[in-house]
Amino acid sequence: MIDDISAERVVIFDTTLRDGEQALAQSLSMQQKLQIALALEDLGVDVIEAGFPISSAGDFESVQTIARALRRAVPCGLARAVPGDVTRAAEALKAAERFRIHTFIATSTLHVEKKLRRSFDDVLAMGVAAVKEARKWTDDVEFSCEDAGRTPIDNLCRMVEAAIDAGATTVNIPDTVGYTFPTEFGGIIRTLMNRVPNIDRAVVSVHCHNDLGMATANSLTALQEGARQIECCMNGLGERAGNCALEEVVTAIRLRQAWLKGLKTGIVHERIARTSMLVSKICHEPVPSHKPIVGSNAFAHSSGIHQDGVLKNRETYEILTPESVGVHGNVLHMTARSGRHMIKACLEKLGYTESDYNMNDLYARFLKLADKKGQVYDYDLEALLFFTKVEEETPTYQLDRMNVMCGNGETLPTASVRLRVGKRTRTESSIGNGPVDAIYNCITRLTGIRCRLVSYSINANGEGMDALGQVDVTVEHEGRIFHGMGLSTDVLEASARAFVHAMNVIEQAREVEKKRKGTSTNAPAAELESHERRGV
Ligand SMILES: CC(=O)SCCNC(=O)CCNC(=O)[C@H](O)C(C)(C)COP(=O)(O)OP(=O)(O)OC[C@H]1O[C@@H](n2cnc3c(N)ncnc32)[C@H](O)[C@@H]1OP(=O)(O)O
Numbered sequence: 122m123i124d125d126i127s128a129e130r131v132v133i134f135d136t137t138l139r140d141g142e143q144a145l146a147q148s149l150s151m152q153q154k155l156q157i158a159l160a161l162e163d164l165g166v167d168v169i170e171a172g173f174p175i176s177s178a179g180d181f182e183s184v185q186t187i188a189r190a191l192r193r194a195v196p197c198g199l200a201r202a203v204p205g206d207v208t209r210a211a212e213a214l215k216a217a218e219r220f221r222i223h224t225f226i227a228t229s230t231l232h233v234e235k236k237l238r239r240s241f242d243d244v245l246a247m248g249v250a251a252v253k254e255a256r257k258w259t260d261d262v263e264f265s266c267e268d269a270g271r272t273p274i275d276n277l278c279r280m281v282e283a284a285i286d287a288g289a290t291t292v293n294i295p296d297t298v299g300y301t302f303p304t305e306f307g308g309i310i311r312t313l314m315n316r317v318p319n320i321d322r323a324v325v326s327v328h329c330h331n332d333l334g335m336a337t338a339n340s341l342t343a344l345q346e347g348a349r350q351i352e353c354c355m356n357g358l359g360e361r362a363g364n365c366a367l368e369e370v371v372t373a374i375r376l377r378q379a380w381l382k383g384l385k386t387g388i389v390h391e392r393i394a395r396t397s398m399l400v401s402k403i404c405h406e407p408v409p410s411h412k413p414i415v416g417s418n419a420f421a422h423s424s425g426i427h428q429d430g431v432l433k434n435r436e437t438y439e440i441l442t443p444e445s446v447g448v449h450g451n452v453l454h455m456t457a458r459s460g461r462h463m464i465k466a467c468l469e470k471l472g473y474t475e476s477d478y479n480m481n482d483l484y485a486r487f488l489k490l491a492d493k494k495g496q497v498y499d500y501d502l503e504a505l506l507f508f509t510k511v512e513e514e515t516p517t518y519q520l521d522r523m524n525v526m527c528g529n530g531e532t533l534p535t536a537s538v539r540l541r542v543g544k545r546t547r548t549e550s551s552i553g554n555g556p557v558d559a560i561y562n563c564i565t566r567l568t569g570i571r572c573r574l575v576s577y578s579i580n581a582n583g584e585g586m587d588a589l590g591q592v593d594v595t596v597e598h599e600g601r602i603f604h605g606m607g608l609s610t611d612v613l614e615a616s617a618r619a620f621v622h623a624m625n626v627i628e629q630a631r632e633v634e635k636k637r638k639g640t641s642t643n644a645p646a647a648e649l650e651s652h653e654r655r656g657v
């Protein structure tokens with residue numbers, strides 16, 4: 122039982138390690154379960170259903186280990202309504218100072234007749250006996266009416282009343298197959314609250330599956346009708362389409378507290394993202410990008426109208442801050458759906474002011490690139506900006522001539538490159554691992570810019586034999602990434618042009634940086650002087 126028993130407190134019962142594990146293709150090891158259990162405790166969940174002890178020796182050991190390890194959260198184990206299951210659960214859990222036994226039996230006519238092959242009265246008697254057996258071990262006993270969502274309401278009321286009379290302190294109403302609608306499920310809870318005479322002696326819990334995508338909605342509706350425990354799994358894991366997602370339900374409770382008349386949980390919300398990631402990694406279950414709260418798109422914006430809104434006031438399109446759930450900031454992707462406000466904001470971040478570019482020209486070029494590439498990155502935008510500028514002014518370095526010697530025999534790949542730097546020309550020769558490496562060695566010596574080649578790609582631009590070779594390079598210089606692009610019918614020339622382009626973008630960025638710091642520079646000229654002094 123939890124310490125805070127105020128009427129507004131919602132108990133968060135996590136079943137990632139039991140119902141969540143039922144969804145995995147391979148069961149979790151004891152170490153994996155323990156790691157998740159400790160993370161869930163740190164997250165602030167109240168009850169951790171650690172497994173089904175009768176199921177296997179391994180699960181028994183996992184439940185036992187977790188029961189010993191937990192300090193605050195209450196460990197719990199599942200048991201069918203048979204004495205052997207209940208005893209086995211108690212044996213696994215008894216190492217803990219306090220623990221919960223969760224016993225269950227199906228109550229819907231379909232399950233009673235077709236699966237259990239008994240009468241409802243027999244099932245009722247089994248449920249009562251199991252609760253009584255569990256109470257011999259602990260005063261924290263939960264009883265679930267499996268498939269309650271499809272159970273005739275009179276039978277459900279009878280079963281719940283009998284379980285409470287037998288000593289159940291929590292009665293759980295599962296929508297086992299995720300079949301009900303929120304109003305329908307809320308109606309079931311309301312009826313139980315009104316018709317079961319001893320209902321106030323137990324906490325009413327719900328356990329909703331997501332087969333029709335309504336698990337969170339059904340759980341929240343149940344809270345409005347008086348339920349005070351939610352069973353859920355991290356990342357919405359769980360049998361078939363999953364259970365109610367912990368991160369969704371607790372965030373909704375916190376965010377819409379007024380709507381839910383002051384309900385609250387003990388969750389440490391800032392730990393949600395990291396717990397989600399841990400569960401996803403250990404379970405090998407990637408979180409879909411569009412998953413509420415913890416998906417990578419939950420705080421991402423790719424379209425112009427939304428980006429403009431968020432840049433002006435992020436509440437326009439974000440109902441909570443990413444930081445409030447432990448996500449480090451929102452993400453704005455530059456795509457062909459982005460608008461000018463987004464481009465301006467990105468350039469501002471890179472240190473450019475409106476006087477550095479003509480927005481309409483730049484935006485037109487941006488759209489062309491975005492249509493071609495899909496996503497445009499900061500460094501692409503900087504390269505575009507520079508391209509726009511080259512048409513207005515001469516770039517720092519221009520490829521004047523180049524010769525390359527290579528082959529598949531004894532020949533050492535050798536290149537000579539002549540660069541135009543202002544009014545002067547300079548030449549360098551170098552060998553390399555291959556022709557491109559030899560060319561890049563020459564350019565590096567000529568510009569004096571030290572950088573690391575991060576990526577190099579070559580693509581045919583156009584169709585068939587007429588295609589131009591387009592080379593894209595990214596280089597890292599002083600912790601920043603720069604992009605260069607070169608186009609030519611000769612792929613080696615395209616390679617050289619791409620690298621020279623990247624060097625020019627670096628020079629451009631250096632100028633902007635110097636301007637921002639209030640000092641002007643003549644770096645390339647100074648470097649050229651030094652090359653001259655070295656007799657390059
Ligand atoms: C809705 C839920 O998520 S329920 C939890 C589901 N999780 C699991 O099943 C995982 C753990 N399960 C297991 O390890 C095994 O199924 C065990 C150990 C529980 C049982 O294994 P087995 O004895 O080989 O039986 P099996 O799983 O094939 O069949 C289930 C039996 O339990 C009965 N049963 C099912 N639920 C209950 C219940 N709540 N109370 C009593 N009996 C039940 C079935 O009617 C069936 O009985 P039968 O053999 O007389 O026909």
Ligand SMILES: CC(C)C(=O)C(=O)O
Pocket residue numbers: 140225265266267268293295296297298328330
């Ligand atoms: C055991 C019960 C709670 C269950 O998992 C379900 O009904 O889905």
